Amino acid sequence: MKILVVEDDRETATYLAKGLNESGYTVDCVNDGREGLFLASSGDHDAIILDRMLPGMDGLAVLGGLRAAEIRTPALILSALGSVDDRVKGLRAGGDDYLVKPFAFSELLARLEALLRRGAGPMTATKLRIADLELDLLTRTVKRSGKTIDVLPREFRLLEYLMRNAGHVVTRTMLLEHVWDYHFDPQTNVIDVHVSRLRQKIDKAFEYPLLHTVRGAGYCLRAPE
Amino acid sequence: MLAAKLPLLVVSRWSTPFSLRNARRLVRTHAFRLAALYFLVFAASVLGVLLFVYWTSASFIEQQTEATLDAEITGLAEQYAQRGLSGLIQIVAARSAGDRGDAMVYLVTDPNGNPLAGNISAWPSGVPVHSTALSFTLDRKVNGQVEVHRANGRLFHIPGGFRLLVGRDISDAVAFRRQVRSTLLWAGLIALGVGVVGGTIMSRNLLRRVEQVNRTSERVMAGNLSDRVPLQGTSDEFDQLAVNLNRMLDQIERLMTSMREVTDDVAHDLKTPLSRLRTRLERALVELPERSSQNEAIRAAIDEADRLLATFNALLSIAELESGARKNQRERLDLEEVARSAAELYGPVADEKGFGLALATEPGVKILGERHLLSQALANLLDNALKYAEGAAIEISVFRRDGKAVLEVADHGPGISEADREAVFDRFVRLEPSRTTPGNGLGLSLVRAIVRQYDGTVELHDNHPGLRVRFEFAALPA
Numbered sequence: 001m002k003i004l005v006v007e008d009d010r011e012t013a014t015y016l017a018k019g020l021n022e023s024g025y026t027v028d029c030v031n032d033g034r035e036g037l038f039l040a041s042s043g044d045h046d047a048i049i050l051d052r053m054l055p056g057m058d059g060l061a062v063l064g065g066l067r068a069a070e071i072r073t074p075a076l077i078l079s080a081l082g083s084v085d086d087r088v089k090g091l092r093a094g095g096d097d098y099l100v101k102p103f104a105f106s107e108l109l110a111r112l113e114a115l116l117r118r119g120a121g122p123m124t125a126t127k128l129r130i131a132d133l134e135l136d137l138l139t140r141t142v143k144r145s146g147k148t149i150d151v152l153p154r155e156f157r158l159l160e161y162l163m164r165n166a167g168h169v170v171t172r173t174m175l176l177e178h179v180w181d182y183h184f185d186p187q188t189n190v191i192d193v194h195v196s197r198l199r200q201k202i203d204k205a206f207e208y209p210l211l212h213t214v215r216g217a218g219y220c221l222r223a224p225e
Numbered sequence: 226m227l228a229a230k231l232p233l234l235v236v237s238r239w240s241t242p243f244s245l246r247n248a249r250r251l252v253r254t255h256a257f258r259l260a261a262l263y264f265l266v267f268a269a270s271v272l273g274v275l276l277f278v279y280w281t282s283a284s285f286i287e288q289q290t291e292a293t294l295d296a297e298i299t300g301l302a303e304q305y306a307q308r309g310l311s312g313l314i315q316i317v318a319a320r321s322a323g324d325r326g327d328a329m330v331y332l333v334t335d336p337n338g339n340p341l342a343g344n345i346s347a348w349p350s351g352v353p354v355h356s357t358a359l360s361f362t363l364d365r366k367v368n369g370q371v372e373v374h375r376a377n378g379r380l381f382h383i384p385g386g387f388r389l390l391v392g393r394d395i396s397d398a399v400a401f402r403r404q405v406r407s408t409l410l411w412a413g414l415i416a417l418g419v420g421v422v423g424g425t426i427m428s429r430n431l432l433r434r435v436e437q438v439n440r441t442s443e444r445v446m447a448g449n450l451s452d453r454v455p456l457q458g459t460s461d462e463f464d465q466l467a468v469n470l471n472r473m474l475d476q477i478e479r480l481m482t483s484m485r486e487v488t489d490d491v492a493h494d495l496k497t498p499l500s501r502l503r504t505r506l507e508r509a510l511v512e513l514p515e516r517s518s519q520n521e522a523i524r525a526a527i528d529e530a531d532r533l534l535a536t537f538n539a540l541l542s543i544a545e546l547e548s549g550a551r552k553n554q555r556e557r558l559d560l561e562e563v564a565r566s567a568a569e570l571y572g573p574v575a576d577e578k579g580f581g582l583a584l585a586t587e588p589g590v591k592i593l594g595e596r597h598l599l600s601q602a603l604a605n606l607l608d609n610a611l612k613y614a615e616g617a618a619i620e621i622s623v624f625r626r627d628g629k630a631v632l633e634v635a636d637h638g639p640g641i642s643e644a645d646r647e648a649v650f651d652r653f654v655r656l657e658p659s660r661t662t663p664g665n666g667l668g669l670s671l672v673r674a675i676v677r678q679y680d681g682t683v684e685l686h687d688n689h690p691g692l693r694v695r696f697e698f699a700a701l702p703a
Contacts, residue, residue: 011501015508080496102500102534105507154569180570184601185535187608187668193573216510216524 001116002026004045006036006062007078008054012101016049019105020112033057037065045073047115049108052079052090060093067094074115078103087183106217110169117165128163131223133202133210135163144202154179155198162211162221171218195219255432263424264417271416275409282405286398290377297329297391298379310387317389318342328394330363330376336386348390352378361392375399434463438470450478481548496537503530532665539667546598546674555593555679557701560623560632561586563596567603568621571611578611581618590623590630592698594679599632602675605668606634606694614638614691630700637691646685 003020007013008031017027028045030036033054040048040062048066052059063075077095079086087098096118097111128135134143140156142149151159158179162170172191176182195211203209212220305313317331321344332343340346349361359378364371378392437455444452453474454467510523568584575582603621610619617637624631641649641656648654650673653666672694676683681698 009497009501012497012504015501015504019508080500100538101496102503102530105504180566181597182570182600182604183597184604186570186604188571188574188611190570190574193577194570197573 001046002028002044003112004036004040004048004073005029006033006040006048006054006059007031007051009051012051015105016108019109023109031055033059033062037062040066040073041069041071043071043073047112048073048075049112050075050077050095052077052086060090063090063094074118076108076112076115078108104171104217106169106214107171107173110171110174110218113168114165114170114174117168128160128166130163130166130221131210132206133163135160142202144206149201151198151201155194155201158194158198159202159221162219165221167220167222169214169217169220174218255428255435257428259428259431260421260424263427264420267420267424268417271413271420275413279405279409283402286401290393290395290398294377294379294391294393297393298381298389301389301391302381305381305383305389310383310385313383313389314342330378330390330392330394332388332390333383334388334390341387343390352390363392365394372396438467441470445474445477450474450481496534499530499534499537503527503534506530536665536667539665539671543667543671543674546671546678554595556595558592558594558596558599560590560592560599560630560698561588563599563603564621564623564632567600567607571604571607575607575611575619579616580611580614583618583620584622585620586623587625590625591701592630592679592681593701594681594698598675598678602672602696603632603634605672609668610634610636610638610692617691625700628700630698632696632698633693635688635691635693637688640687640690640692641685643687649685650683 001024003025005013005016005020005027007016007029010031013029013031017029020027028039030039031054033056035056036048036050036054037057039045050059050062054062057065059077059079063077066073066075074096075094076097076099077090078099078101079090080101087100090098096115099108099111126136126138128137132145135141135156136143137160140153142151142156142159158175161175161178173185175191175195176185195213199209199211203211208224210221210223212222214220301313301316304316308315314333317333320329321331321342330343330345332345332348333341334348335341338348340348345363349363352359352361359380360375361378362373362375365374374394374396376392376394376396378390381389381391383389434457441452441454453471456464456467458464506523506527510520510527513520513523564584564586568582572582607619607621614636615638620633620635622631622633622635645656649656650669654669655666673683676696676698679698681696684695684697686693686695
């Protein structure tokens, strides 16, 4: 997997490159908007991480140029501008996700992986399955080991999101954004309580747990090895 | 903030339907006072002129009458002195029959009051016999009809008890005076009408321009910093005022813009190093063995950096909201949906902490706003309630009252004393002196900035016991 990082702050760029390398990605790093557009135009990257405020050419302009040239490489926008307006502008310009600086590397990695998976798996599947847990998107029912589990509608959406990202870390912020459509961080640990309720239902009475807490990062739904 | 504390500037509202309240408001307006003052001055001067005209013409006629009477009585006295009583009688009889008889009254009587000559048959009733200048009424035949006429007269005592009465019929003068009076009254009424209309028009024109200034400043205070007072091109005092105000607004706009630029720059410049700090800590954490003793210290440092950044972000959000830059982002929003969704998110955590979270909503309570911002405001209140109101029930209610859409969050915690209810909305204000509970003192400031963004109000009330926070917005039709 090849990632293009366009970031003018050298420290952040180095850190991103190093972190991504360690996570098994190949990284191209540039610190200028024009250069970024030039490299990205080749179309041989799997994803782009793009800062908004760049010398030479603004990040959104780079993105606009790429999308105008029909290059659909998924792009994650990084920015110190965190208001929802900025977020909307970024997404309208063709960004696929938006992360406000400063960010936890784990958050960035989780989002990047989610982006890379997008389009890979069949989104039209009517059933999601992991180990002995099965989610029927049509009947909106959940079964584990053949036993039907009653879940509330919101729990169903939470589980669906976790299953679509099965095997990968999903952060609390990602859950808030995708399951609740909220773009702020509550001061109370609201997500943890929802997840632990879901865990009660899908894990407690069964042989092995599927839903794991990843310390300092978030949650991960995965089959036992 | 400034906007809310300024008194509502008074403007004239002539088009509103009349009621007592409107009347009181009307009386308070400067337009009304100006019109009234104009009207009073105008009325006083018109009245003065008319009174002067009336008085001058009336006294002129009076003087003429007196002069005629004096001349007549003097003439007759001379005749008497030259020709004696019989001569006087002769000449009185002659004058009574002549042209003068129409306007003049003559009568000569003997000591018993019996007429000897003259054009009236008897001594007029009620006329004292000793005075010299007198005023009386008499019946006169005009065209065969008897009319009561007024007359002024003089009395001349002739030795031996004889008396001569000379009078002048002043009915014409009285009629003339009456005519003048009614003319003046009508002229006065017309002048008053002109005064009222003129005063109203004049003050309205004047006040219309003041109102333009008012409206512009209201719009500027509402966040539309680029608005300016229109000029009339007349270079009068109002145009000069407008020019100066506009210059001031230019300056304010420049300052605000540069301040926002500075804040954005500071955000960018400070968040980058903070971001790096956090990044380095995170890397250090990854590189350390899982159960190292430094592990917890680094985690705590990361949390601290996150809190710092959260405070910074909240400040930036408040500044952005208060600048009014997001005014155009409204959509039709169902408050019930906002409340239900927040209750759904917070329900489990409330249960966990031993709170009950109840929801009482009316359907179809709609406002203009943004879902994510209002949800954030509501979440801040719920965070606060969960933090301070230990273990008792929390209620979220949505309803419509007096055309307002109301969203309330009520708890049964310690509440906020009346004296502190305004202060808690200020930045960095926290009520516990020890500041032990986590938080940055920006939560309610952000809530207020959000609510004001949609022209709403937020008030804190006593929930007996506890705190009841009420948002009020203009309700949209369901």
